[in-house]
Amino acid sequence: MTHKRALLTVSAGIAGLAGVALATAGQTDTAQAATQTATITYKDGGTTVWGTTDYTQPKSYVSYQQQVDVYGSKTVGSTTWYLVGDNAWIPAEYVSLNNQAVEQAPKPVEVAPSNDQQTQNTTNTQTPQTPTNTQTPATDQSAGTTDQTKAQQVIALAEQQIGKPYVWGGKGPANFDCSGLMQYVFKNAANVDVGGWTVPQESAGTQIAVNQAQPGDMLFWGDKGSTYHVALYIGNGQYINAPVPGKNVEIDSISPYFAPSFAVRVL
Template sequence: MTGKRTHTGMVTLASAAVLLGGGVIAANTTTKKVKAATTDYVKVLYAANLRQGPGLKYATLRTLNQGEAYKTYTTQQADGYTWYNLGGSQWVAGAAVEPGTGTPAAGSATGPTTTQTGWVTVNTAANLRSGAGLTYGVVRGLSQGEAYKYFATKQADGYIWYNLGGDQWVAGVAVTAGTGLYPGNGTSSGSNAGNNAGGGDPIVTPTPNQTGSVRVNYAANIRQGAGTSYAISKTLAAGGTYSYTAAQQADGYVWYCIGNNEWIASAAVTVVSDAASGGSGTSTPGNSVTPPANQTKVAAVIALAQQQLGKPYVWGGKGPDVFDCSGLMYYIFLNAAGVNIGGWTVPQESSGQSVSLNALQPGDIIFWGPRGNTYHDALYIGNNQYIAAPEPGDVVRIQTISPGFAPSMAVRVL
């Protein structure tokens, strides 16, 4: 976050974040194995990288969130830090955590991801999240009666979470889990592995309509077949409406055929009626209604923001490799739409038309704090989600608007 840059302690935290992100390697790069950890768990003080080994040279697996707590198994010294093992090849640096003894507070994560396979059936409509926990963004909704293979489990926020492939997790409160043969059709839970390149291929799902129209909500990849394993042939901008001539399930999505070997995933589109698509519903497959110029620019801004996901937060950063919140907004609007909105939050408040938070559209900038003294902003991308560079120690990522951290105003630049 950054506003008038009057924050105290930012430089210290940012420096620590760079160290944890691998930007600076300490002189002591040797790894020394020591005895088993004398602590029972560690609590995450702020967002930190979980690595494949005890040292900055190891690849990052994912980001741990502030407030989570994990059981520890052993420790090692490397690169000037004590590294805590959270199970298997999962390590976190001591600079980002606080060790503790006994049992972590209820509601926090209490263990590493456990590799396990089976199936889950959805008992009630549920959110599929990008990580194991309520703080992760919602990828899409799951419907009652669907069934999915799962590949791992994890405890977080008082639930068991099931991994449906890639960054797709569902809480156990909404599903029933089983192993071995799936009882609904008598086939093995791995029988559809051939269509499961991205994980999460549903075993049983409702059959989609085989013809109709879809409207593209976000810039989206067109693939040469129905699944994430197929090559990308082109990218569509948001706003177009397309007729589809076939639909099928793969990799956790419905895929719509909008042309010869041209398929688009349901995550980026909305199925529309003939009236909603302009009255005819007869657009030629592979050819869309031309979107307005501003929608094309919005799609370009969102696409450029998505390309920055995973890049580290550095206070004052304006790209292309590091960002703070307003620096990210400045970079994407300037480079994707050719609009200079100013370099920090307050001038960005006046970069467009004020809009109600109840009427947000993809491409709007949302702000936190009172007008004239905002301290954080982000790009709204629809479905109650936004892309932001959150804070020191974190990376650019997709987040979900929540009542506990709700924006105070919004501006429409395009």
């Protein structure tokens, strides 16, 4: 993981969260005036800032011990959310309030639909999507089988690196950073050069949605052109990555508080 890029991305993502955010016409979750501040408490990576309270629209990321303004809160099911900007929400379990009083965010005003509008269902009970392992048969079955075999070889080599330390700029085999691990396993297991850091690796294959990822695809965190973390998807909602300094290459699970932004299929 390239930390200069990570800091730039986090700074850009949180720019609208510190201070008074600009209200946007037509949006209901607008920040009016901060009621207090809070501190991000999740240590093992970035915490996702969501555009909705159903885990379906990641907007940006904030880092451990970062300060954010809190404009209100609401509870959806068993989860309490804090409003930290216009349409910007963080689950309460990942922050610590710096004082106790929090105003509840106002409920949206319901407007009767016009005759040519269909009634919208405002209750969203979706849970975070995890990639499925169902693969679409390739037209050329022999080529598809070869690619699947290579993908499994890439995963097998990545598994052999588990436990090796994260070192910024590490390209293996003794240590790795996140992009160095991807470069090493694809080059040595599939003879594919995906590039040496996250941004070139974005273009190493076909971009797909995270919920379409298959084992052997790469997962990226951040906007295209400024990604700050990459990992290898291995199936069942899990990925292998070199996370942060002080930790080793490990298997992690896709979760709502640190959700990848998109995936890339190389093989």
